[in-house]
Amino acid sequence: MDKQNQKSLTLFSLTWPIFIEILLHMLMGNADTLMLSQYDDSAVAAVGVSNQILSVVIVMFGFVATGAGILVAQNLGADNHKNAGEIAVSSISLNLWFSLILSVGLYLFSELILNIMELPSELMGNATIYMNIVGGLIFVQALIMTAGAILRNYGFTKDAMYVTIGMNIINVIGNYIFIFGPFGLPVLGVQGVAIATATSRFLGFLVLAVLLIKRSEVELPFASFFRYQKSHLKGLLRIGIPSAGEQLSYNASQMAITYFITQLGTTAITTKVYVQNISMFIFLAAIAIGQGTQILIGHYIGAEKVQEAYKRCFNSTKIAMSISVLMAVIVYLFSDTLLGIFTDNQDIIESGSFLLMLTILLEPGRATNLVVINSLRGAGDVTFPVVIGIISMWGISVSFAWFFGLVVGLGLSGIWIGFIVDEWLRGIIMIFRWRGKAWVRKAFV
Template sequence: MKTVKQPTLFQITWPLFIEIALHMSLGIIATLILSYYSDSAAAAVGVSNQVLNIFIILFNITSVGATIIIGQYLGAKRVQDARQTARSAFSINLYIGLIISVLVALTGKQLLGFFSLEGQTLVYGETFIKIVGLFLFLEAISLTLGAILRSHGFTKNAMYVTLLMNFVSAFGNVIAVLGLFGIPVLGVAGVAWSIVIARAFAVTLLFFVVYRKLSLRFRLKDLIQINRQDIKSIMNIGIPSAGEGISYQFSQLIITGFIATIGEAALSARVYVSNITMLCFLFSLAIAQGTQLLVARQVGAQQFEQAHARGVKTLKIAVFASFVSAVAIAAFGTSIMSLFTSSPEIIAIGIPLLWASVILEPGRALNIVLMGTLKSAGDVRFPVTIGVLSMWGIAVVVSYVLGLQFGLGLLGIWIAFSADEWFRGIFALKRWNGRKWVQYSLTKGESHEQNERRKATEAV
């Protein structure tokens, strides 16, 4: 068995930064390439990805739960417990992935029907969601294996796999849309198959890396007899943790329905601006995830003051970086939007949204960092409670009022997004500084020596 690494924040974060950038660029590249093919195709794939993201968040129930539990176990020196949790997480997500893949493939058209897509846009969306949806189980496996690696400090290896996956996907996208090497133009179907092939390639590599770095094998008996206590522990952490994300995606689906009533230009602008502004919170996501891994270990080792200080320091860096990047993107907004579309109407809708993001993104950074650190400390119910109240009570309601009733369109919806992010972020800051999360540590009150005596007693 390999020695568990004790990485620094920088060692964890820079590979995470590149990995998240690569994951984001996967969607951005597909959208950019499809925009040259058809604005309708780009809009259809953007909406389809929103639907698929809901199911991907379900996979995060297991991977997030496993990440937190493994991190705290490693901090408490309970390495064998961490390895058993990893095996159980893999088995759980494999079954969930297979069930959801069949479900999405069979109901893809009905799921898209909510957005009132019509004509060729609906045809593009149905093609994409059926192909990618049928193989969603690959993403379930990938998320779990990546979480296991990152929990043990091997963020660099997960980054390399994502880099290769992106290369395969981007290369396939170009071939599908441009018809290179004598291959006919396949359009949306070709882009969908490129994503599937890239994910299959990534899963194969991740299995190899997990075995090489952790000497961890996934056995048939792990699939047949999943440890019940592991299921309970993972779900107790994972369901509330992922609940916030599930609520967010559903609220975004409702809001996308609002946008669809405004018009196809607004829908396309939303897809393009959302892809562009991903760059604003890229750094926040990376440093937040790195901090979560460290905080989980510090909480597991009962180093609560160090964990609190780490969260506050990360917060300051993330808010500053997101503000600067949002201003830079807004300043060059016309040029950036022109990369995605030549439509003056879409560009005109998008530019004010980029400037509105200067207010939105620091609030999002506040939210991302602190909600993540609370979850890694084991305080998982507070984020979902505040999240559900804010997303539906502020984001959805205010989007409808400002966007549709007051006629502000997408700008009104972006104002609602800003209010939602800042509301949740401020509550998270109060919770973090209040230190109530200390009581939720999974290993609180049990030293390593006590744990060893406990296990010896159980064995007898």
């Protein structure tokens, strides 16, 4: 990337394509849910639980993608393009072999994993089909994550956005064909949704690969695909493993909470799926701002601009909190209508509406975490958020969810109380961490 392009990086120029990309990823998931809801509510629950499990696996791919993104940004900030290219290629290679192993494991042991979750028997068939297809080909998602992270940190956030648009179009068309069976085509239900998802991901990766090769600013020494430099691997693992650890802990805790919800029955599972699908749109901006801020701070750290990085984090946090709270209020005001898009079950609508009201209290804490934790990662301070995350997610979120949800008998409302306390506690701790500037000592290229 030349100096002019590097100077043109701003929070807005980075964030809006990321915002659109994540929005489209969410729409892809919501398209699956919405279309399946016209087919069968139990199919929604089956796919929802399967995706909860797959999300944990996807986070495991993230340790390489996250490490690659941060190191590429820091090396570009230091104007070291050779190292950036070598790290990019090595990260793609490393994630490919790792994800292939996990894909085989998911295909072979999908039913065993679902049994551990104590999934209701009426959901097991559809969930197993979805896990076999989407889980067995999950390595493609690992490649998408890695290639996308590299392009974004080189400043090409629009490339990943355009690819996601294409993936969404293919996914929706595939869903329509397999769920509704136009022109006399067979109706495949959950199996069809899984095929559409896997196909759109595969084609999306092919396009991302072409874009990586095409961009002249991205110098890719392909010899690094087979020959890893010890220093690059050490950097990827030193940043990536702790960074993914925080997300892995979060998703694993969500799996534990999903296990609690399965004790409440299929209606509770379905309600959680619908509410979380809607909630994603509330904190979408905070996710995008957090990722854009991480890229900027990585460049700032590489260029040794510590004060600019310090201010950027706080300014981004204020913006993310304001947007998230506003969105939460708007969504709650229209909650009945939004939930009515997915279902006409009044129990689900009433319960879901109350959960969306509680989400207004949740969002300030969540927005703070999304921005400040990404800022700490961008600066190379990756271990602290993981340690605090594990303590809070399991000590607060999971334990509170179990106690208030199952023991006290508040159900989903009790589980949301655990979410709220966890996000607020971690958010406050992360703010103090950033203010204390301990991350300055950990910044490196």
